[in-house]
Amino acid sequence: MSASAEDRASSLGALPAPAGLSGIVRRLQATSTGPFLGVALLVSLLAFLSVYPLSMLLYGSLHSTPPGVAGTFTLDGYRDVFTQQSVITLLNTVGISFAKTIPSLVLAVLLAWILARTDTPFRGTLEALITLPFFIPPILTAMAWGMLGNPQVGLLNQVYQWATGSDAAPINVYSYGGVVWHMMQYSVPFLFLLIVDAFRAMDQSLEEAARMCGASKVRTFCTVTMQLMLPALTGATILSFIRGIENFESPLFFGTPAGIRVITTDIYDSINQRSPPEYQYATAISFVIMALLFLIVLLQWRILRGRSFQTVTGKGYSPAVMKLGKWRWVTFAFCILFFFVTVVLPVGQLLIGSFFKFFGFYQRDMLTLDHYREVFGSSDFWRGFGNTMFLGFVGATLTMLLGGAVAYISVRTKWRGRILIDGMAWLPWMMPGIVLGVGFLWGFALLPHAIPIYGTIWALLLAYISLGTPLSVRVMSSAYAQLSFDLEECSRVHGANWLQTMWRIVIALAWPSFAVGWVLVFFGIMRELSASVLLYSVGSEVLSVVLLKLWANGSAEQVSVIGLMMMIMVVVFRWVQLKVIKSRINAL
Incomplete structure (x- = not known):
């Protein structure tokens, strides 16, 4: 306990509390x-x-009728959930979430390793820039990428056509790739925030012991570093996967125009886009989501049960950083590229779009x-x-x-x-x-x-x-x-x-x-x-x-x-x- 805290505590007897509250x-x-x-x-x-x-x-x-309306109790909502179309929607949801989680994890681990374990310049500033996309409302970047990657008048496609003289439009965000790409922009910084401190807290002597026993850098990273990071990686991955299943903005903006249905947009459409609204189906499929998420959490507990991952002990150590030499500017450029793609491009599109009469012209x-x-x-x-x-x-x-x-x-x-x-x-x-x-x-x-x-x-x-x-x-x-x-x-x-x-x-x-x-x-x-x-x-x-x-x-x-x-x-x-x-x- 610090001296200031002790002094503060010892002097409380003479401090009057607010009369009303203390009474x-x-x-x-x-x-x-x-x-x-x-x-x-x-x-x-x-x-x-x-x-x-x-x-x-x-x-x-x-309940067979909308909220506040008299009705009967039936299982029709759950019968609708287990139709072929609903099963396809569920598989779409799981598949898209899985497709964005794996590359997001790889990219987040790379960024966390760069900023926590190497001598890359300006690491503090880079960390603030890399995590910024997580705090931007997804609806903003979804709309910005809807303007950047529009196959007809998207700014990126226009730049490509101007530079190459081609009429092709290589970027189309209204697709499975567009949904996954937009979800990754939030998943990467989210995973980064969860795992970067685990990299910082790891005792480097554990990796040095593996190297002294003849293991290569790659083998040490895979068999020691990643194994000891397993609790942080597993927890972060499952949370990211859950957030992918819960995601609403990306499928709404990029999936709906392409006919791609996931559970969250299906719930939204059931209530807001169908006449009459299908409240019973929406609530039944909501229960299916919760059951799925509960099973995922149980899976995490089973994976980590009974395993020890202690990396911080009473023995003193200070996490050292790897000297990259000239390559440190390559890792610096890689971090700047991530920030440019996830923040500068969409914000720049919003800035440009706000000053022109019509989007695309x-x-x-x-x-x-x-x-x-x-x-x-x-x-x-x-x-x-x-x-x-x-x-x-x-x-x-x-x-x-x-x-x-x-x-x-x-x-x-x-x-x-x-x-x-x-x-x-x-x-x-x-x-x-x-x-x-x-x-x-x-x-x-x-x-x-x-x-x-x-x-x-x-x-x-x-x-x-x-x-x-x-x-x-x-x-x-x-x-x-x-x-x-x-x-x-x-x-x-x-x-x-x-x-x-x-x-x-x-x-x-x-x-x-x-x-x-x-x-x-x-x-x-x-x-x-x-x-x-x-x-x-x-x-x-x-x-x-x-x-x-x-x-x-x-x-x-x-x-x-x-x-x-x-x-x-x-x-x-x-x-x-x-x-x-x-x-x-x-x-x-």
């Missing part, structure tokens, strides 16, 4: 029901955010600022912007507070029921956004009329909190686990009550993690589309829904303008997040 805490502590009521309230809230929509999925999969006499005037004068844009900011700030704050409470009980207490709370908080992690949206669609419609959530902005807020809770719990659990229990004990010994200890010790030391988690949750809310598109109503549209409507109406130019503004927001919040992380590291 409430004393009254609750004076009664045996105080802690019980607090935990009961937390359990009820988590049950409403996770168990309730799951139970409504089961109810809806057996890039003559000088077509330059205009009309699209900026149309966007800034649009009530739909400002309403979507206001809703997004409100839901982002309020949703991220409430989600982190909820995650902090769950993590505190799970990590800092010995209450027997903490496993139940932790399990309910993690349940939404197994539910894709569109599946959770279907569950809440049923759940909100069946609530009593005295609870007017259905069709309001509060429906979106609750869905966002539910989707973000697993992440907030993960972030805050890691922060609490680093704090010694001696800090709280020292504070209480010196006369501080529970509220003073929490405010002056626990919260004060965990706030950097809270800030980092807040930014991550805010990013998640800003990029969320699958749940939003099912739960929004007139007046509660968010920017992702506004963009989807504009794209469907053929307003690619206005999409470019809004996309640029969202990109500026992403860069600003990412910069703030990195500053917080840096200040946290410096404070350690």
Whole structure:
């Protein structure tokens, strides 16, 4: 324990707590029901955010009519799931997710090795650039690549035709390749974030021992390095595979025009594109997704069960980097190329598209600022912007507070029921956004009329909190686990009550993690589309829904303008997040 922490704890006895809050805490502590009521309230809230929509999925999969309409209970929805077309849709989903996961893993491992184990120049800057695509809303890059890789008027095809004099269009994003390619742009940085620290933490002496026994560099990498990385690689791969099954934007933009159906777009079409909507089929196939994801997680547990992967011991070591010589500029160029393809190209397309009258016609006499005037004068844009900011700030704050409470009980207490709370908080992690949206669609419609959530902005807020809770719990659990229990004990010994200890010790030391988690949750809310598109109503549209409507109406130019503004927001919040992380590291 640091001296500053001890001084802070020892001085708490003389620090007055807020009178109102400390009075409430004393009254609750004076009664045996105080802690019980607090935990009961937390359990009820988590049950409403996770168990309730799951139970409504089961109810809806057996109910023959739309939400709120009297009907009968049948198995027709599950019969529709096991038709030939539905089986093809399921195979498409698994195949596409598998096809993007394997090359993404190879590329992510290569990038992580370059930045963690070599002397490539500017590694800190390169790491920030490589991870940036993960924080960009997928709908933005999907629309940008829809303009870059359009087989008729795509900018890349136009450049190719200008350079070669050919009439051929080699790039067509409206295909299986286009779906996989766009999904990879998010999968690679996601996998990179999960495995780069494992490379940094590995003791190099383990690899040196293999080399001394006569193993080549390649054999050492395959038999030692990759074997010891297996827990991180397996967990990251399975999470990436799950995210591929859950993906909505890539199949919607690039698969639907090509007739490629996956489960998420099938659910969306069942509710929004068919008349009458097939709610029972949508909820039944949602259950199939959850069963598939559960089996995948069980597979991971079986693979890693009973195996030891200890690489960090009590023996001191410092991870060394490999000297690449002149090749370090090749690895530097490779990282820059990844950033150029995944960020510069799509953002550049948005920039170019925002200044020309018509998408695909890039003559000088077509330059205009009309699209900026149309966007800034649009009530739909400002309403979507206001809703997004409100839901982002309020949703991220409430989600982190909820995650902090769950993590505190799970990590800092010995209450027997903490496993139940932790399990309910993690349940939404197994539910894709569109599946959770279907569950809440049923759940909100069946609530009593005295609870007017259905069709309001509060429906979106609750869905966002539910989707973000697993992440907030993960972030805050890691922060609490680093704090010694001696800090709280020292504070209480010196006369501080529970509220003073929490405010002056626990919260004060965990706030950097809270800030980092807040930014991550805010990013998640800003990029969320699958749940939003099912739960929004007139007046509660968010920017992702506004963009989807504009794209469907053929307003690619206005999409470019809004996309640029969202990109500026992403860069600003990412910069703030990195500053917080840096200040946290410096404070350690």
